[in-house]
Amino acid sequence: MIFKSNYEKVVISILKEIASDENINKDTNIQKDIYIDSMGWLQFLIKLEKKLKCNIEPNFLAKGNYETVEDLVNGIKSYIDSK
Amino acid sequence: MIMENETYIKYIDYYLPENYITVDDVFSSLDAKIFEEKNIDRDIFCSKFKKETRLDKISVLKKEDDLASIVFGMVDKLLKETRINPQEIDYLVCGNEVLLRHNNASIVHYIQKAFDFEKSTIIPLLQPCAASLFAMGLSKSLLDEEKKNMLILTACKWEQIEERFIDFTIRGDGIGLLLVGSDTGLLKITGWNSCNLGDSSYNKIENKAQGQDFRGGMISRGVSFIEETLRKFNLEKDEIEKVIVPNVRYDVYYDVYSHYLRMNPKLFYLDNVSNGGHICDIDIVRNLKDYLQNRKETKKHSIILYTPDVERTFDVNYHLVLLNNAT
Numbered sequence: 001m002i003f004k005s006n007y008e009k010v011v012i013s014i015l016k017e018i019a020s021d022e023n024i025n026k027d028t029n030i031q032k033d034i035y036i037d038s039m040g041w042l043q044f045l046i047k048l049e050k051k052l053k054c055n056i057e058p059n060f061l062a063k064g065n066y067e068t069v070e071d072l073v074n075g076i077k078s079y080i081d082s083k
Numbered sequence: 084m085i086m087e088n089e090t091y092i093k094y095i096d097y098y099l100p101e102n103y104i105t106v107d108d109v110f111s112s113l114d115a116k117i118f119e120e121k122n123i124d125r126d127i128f129c130s131k132f133k134k135e136t137r138l139d140k141i142s143v144l145k146k147e148d149d150l151a152s153i154v155f156g157m158v159d160k161l162l163k164e165t166r167i168n169p170q171e172i173d174y175l176v177c178g179n180e181v182l183l184r185h186n187n188a189s190i191v192h193y194i195q196k197a198f199d200f201e202k203s204t205i206i207p208l209l210q211p212c213a214a215s216l217f218a219m220g221l222s223k224s225l226l227d228e229e230k231k232n233m234l235i236l237t238a239c240k241w242e243q244i245e246e247r248f249i250d251f252t253i254r255g256d257g258i259g260l261l262l263v264g265s266d267t268g269l270l271k272i273t274g275w276n277s278c279n280l281g282d283s284s285y286n287k288i289e290n291k292a293q294g295q296d297f298r299g300g301m302i303s304r305g306v307s308f309i310e311e312t313l314r315k316f317n318l319e320k321d322e323i324e325k326v327i328v329p330n331v332r333y334d335v336y337y338d339v340y341s342h343y344l345r346m347n348p349k350l351f352y353l354d355n356v357s358n359g360g361h362i363c364d365i366d367i368v369r370n371l372k373d374y375l376q377n378r379k380e381t382k383k384h385s386i387i388l389y390t391p392d393v394e395r396t397f398d399v400n401y402h403l404v405l406l407n408n409a410t
Contacts, residue, residue, distance in 0.1 A: 001314075017300075020127070022130065024383075031121065033122075034122075035121050035122050035128075035251070036252070037122035037251075038297065038298030039135060039251070039298065039332070039334055039335060039339070040298065041298075041299065042298065042299055042302065042339050043334065043338060043339070044297075046338065046339065046342050049342075057303060058299045058302050058303040058306070058339075058343055059299045059300040059303040060299070061299055062297075062299055062300050
């Protein structure tokens with residue numbers, strides 16, 4: 001079982017790498033505070049799959065509305081737990 | 084059921100202007116608002132874009148370059164090299180609006196008249212990033228023992244530097260020319276498949292919410308389209324020699340498509356990404372020609388041409404052509 005804190009750590013570390021932004025934390029607003037383009041988000045999902053050893057469909061992000069990094073972490077956790 | 088005939092690629096040529104601008108030139112010409120809206124500094128954006136896309140030089144026709152005379156020269160060269168009788172050109176396919184409306188003239192009509200292709204029918208296929216693949220597919224239904232040859236002409240020319248940056252990639256200028264015939268040729272067109280993704284227009288007209296992540300959905304559909312097509316053609320991934328794709332950017336095929344298709348990223352032809360920019364389906368014509376010129380002997384003989392064509396409306400037309408050695 002993967003704990004929420006582990007998801008959070010993995011998600012934030014990948015986001016920092018893709019956005020080249022060390023200031024990202026769980027409260028960061030995804031829409032306003034960081035710039036990641038559509039390709040960046042796909043790279044994010046691929047890196048996430050590799051780190052969490054799971055499959056995430058490429059249009060996963062289109063199916064949810066995530067405002068903060070924490071929302072995204074919760075969305076990913078529910079998605080993986082439901083599989 | 085539509086009868087499918089055997090057709091072949093008989094001749095491939097392209098024109099890439101020697102004149103170019105750099106990715107930095109494009110970004111420094113863009114309005115600061117574009118980067119403000121993205122909430123990113125222009126220099127950081129430019130350096131990330133170059134690293135991720137690997138685009139560098141963008142081929143650009145000079146203002147004084149005359150598109151009609153360059154196309155004329157290419158068709159003239161084709162006729163001399165193939166020695167084909169102009170009366171045997173049955174279809175003249177053109178793949179971009181610029182060939183129909185250039186300085187108040189239609190280059191494709193001019194070519195038909197200038198070379199006396201009097202028996203040919205002009206077919207405009209306005210899916211600029213996929214028209215050559217679309218035409219190759221149609222050749223299997225349109226060409227037979229009576230109607231033998233199809234000339235496929237495709238061109239890209241952008242007037243304003245602002246038209247070149249389309250977020251995902253940067254567009255360059257160029258011309259592509261193919262001759263497809265029903266008798267014999269360099270490569271056999273074994274199969275063609277296409278599909279259209281009309282979510283964007285459907286959602287707009289029906290007042291439904293648009294998905295937040297257009298690119299993710301588009302790539303996801305592209306991946307399933309390729310998988311479905313390989314199944315339709317009874318082709319295993321390890322039978323594929325090369326996948327010829329457009330020069331939109333390096334990461335989308337090397338990292339993303341290869342990951343979701345579970346294919347070796349080296350199968351994708353990406354040698355021309357840094358030089359030229361994305362030049363509609365001229366990318367495919369160019370990459371195929373360059374790949375064949377440097378091709379080493381291989382036991383695998385299946386070459387795939389794949390491209391998505393994104394409309395201004397964000398609807399997408401996917402095309403895939405399977406090529407095999409002509410025996």
